[in-house]
Amino acid sequence: MHLEVSPVFVFLVQAILLIAVPFLLWRLTGIKRVAPMVVVQILFGIALGPSVLGHLAPDLWGRLFAPASLAPLSGLAWLAVVFFAFLTGLHLDVTEFKGKGRAFAAVSLSSMLVPTALGVLAGLWIADAVPGMTGPKASPALFAAGFGICLGVTALPVLGAILREMGLVNHRVGQLALGYAAVNDAALWVLMTGVLAWGHGGGLDGMGWVLALGLLYAGASLLVARPLLERVMRHAAPDGHFGDTAVVATCAALLGSAAVTELIGLHYILGAFIAGLVMPKRVAESILHRLDPFATLVLLPFFFTLTGLKVTIDLGEPAQWTVFLVATLTTLAGKVLGTTLPARLTGESWPDALRLGTLMPCKGLMEVIVLTILLEAGVLSLGCFSAMVLMAVATTALTQPLTLLAGRWADARYGTAAVRG
Numbered sequence: 001m002h003l004e005v006s007p008v009f010v011f012l013v014q015a016i017l018l019i020a021v022p023f024l025l026w027r028l029t030g031i032k033r034v035a036p037m038v039v040v041q042i043l044f045g046i047a048l049g050p051s052v053l054g055h056l057a058p059d060l061w062g063r064l065f066a067p068a069s070l071a072p073l074s075g076l077a078w079l080a081v082v083f084f085a086f087l088t089g090l091h092l093d094v095t096e097f098k099g100k101g102r103a104f105a106a107v108s109l110s111s112m113l114v115p116t117a118l119g120v121l122a123g124l125w126i127a128d129a130v131p132g133m134t135g136p137k138a139s140p141a142l143f144a145a146g147f148g149i150c151l152g153v154t155a156l157p158v159l160g161a162i163l164r165e166m167g168l169v170n171h172r173v174g175q176l177a178l179g180y181a182a183v184n185d186a187a188l189w190v191l192m193t194g195v196l197a198w199g200h201g202g203g204l205d206g207m208g209w210v211l212a213l214g215l216l217y218a219g220a221s222l223l224v225a226r227p228l229l230e231r232v233m234r235h236a237a238p239d240g241h242f243g244d245t246a247v248v249a250t251c252a253a254l255l256g257s258a259a260v261t262e263l264i265g266l267h268y269i270l271g272a273f274i275a276g277l278v279m280p281k282r283v284a285e286s287i288l289h290r291l292d293p294f295a296t297l298v299l300l301p302f303f304f305t306l307t308g309l310k311v312t313i314d315l316g317e318p319a320q321w322t323v324f325l326v327a328t329l330t331t332l333a334g335k336v337l338g339t340t341l342p343a344r345l346t347g348e349s350w351p352d353a354l355r356l357g358t359l360m361p362c363k364g365l366m367e368v369i370v371l372t373i374l375l376e377a378g379v380l381s382l383g384c385f386s387a388m389v390l391m392a393v394a395t396t397a398l399t400q401p402l403t404l405l406a407g408r409w410a411d412a413r414y415g416t417a418a419v420r421g
Helices: 007-028 037-047 058-065 067-091 101-129 140-152 156-166 172-201 204-236 244-264 268-278 281-310 318-345 350-359 364-376 382-414 416-420
Strands: none
Touching (some): 007 037, 007 281, 037 156, 037 281, 037 382, 067 156, 067 281, 101 140, 101 318, 140 172, 140 364, 156 172, 156 350, 156 382, 172 268, 204 268, 281 364, 318 382, 364 382
């Protein structure tokens, strides 16, 4: 008896694999003690791609992940990153930056700008020395700018998960690290806006036009959309309870914002982030409670799968491993030095400064989203994209062990009181 496999059946099998397996691996194997779930999800997506499953079981891979079967996943992947960018913007409260002082501003900006600057230099070298890494629409300078931004990323939500696992989320070091990551996220989107405008505009005039439209939209969102959303939420969620009307209004706002930035050439993810940024903070906790688990546990695995299917790992390709090593070492050096030294110079103890430095290389999903944007914009080649996804996995996986190692060193050298205090 021959069973006809329908597209619906294939989709349901895909969904079960993507949603359940990474979570169970993370939860039941003890991996959660050393790495956040996003590491397992990204690695599982790569494992389902052509480099692993496609190589080991090509017939099964062709049945489950043939191009025709991926069409339903694309829309879910778009929704996943839209919601994730929105929730990231929601996590970011710019009012918390007020009163932090010059020391906070200096360290938070240095933790982003130092690795970005080192990444630009590394990108210029790669563009010249490693053929085929630049994207089809990128000049060496544009490639270097995009490469530098990738190295400057710190993922705020994933860092928060790591700090919770380590019991540092309410510690002063943890609070400082989250503040630095929030500034990193804000600076990231400013820099990404410039790079996307550069790549989309095709010249200084075009870049200026796209950038001007983006700034105009951001200003309108802050000055017009934010008060309007405040009024809507007062009616939809007067007591803070996030009911059906509030959910629909929130989704309409974030999807509309994403559509506007996509239309003007600045990518839909930027619009979703802006929507999260201007959403009234008094309902932020309720929104996170309703939307965060669904977006993180159900939608995001589809994005990871499509990302994994784009990743091609060639063990015999030295260029790819060169980019991976350069990116990983430059990220670790730039983030650790760009955070530790300024933190020490502004009054932090060596133990706390070092732990802050080892927390900041955390990349997570934010890095993968930035890489996907730059791949779609033609700034990165597929080979460079693959190497950089591996870099994101490596640096995210190393964040917790490096921080624990820094803590043990500090305990041994300075004593527990010096670290915990």
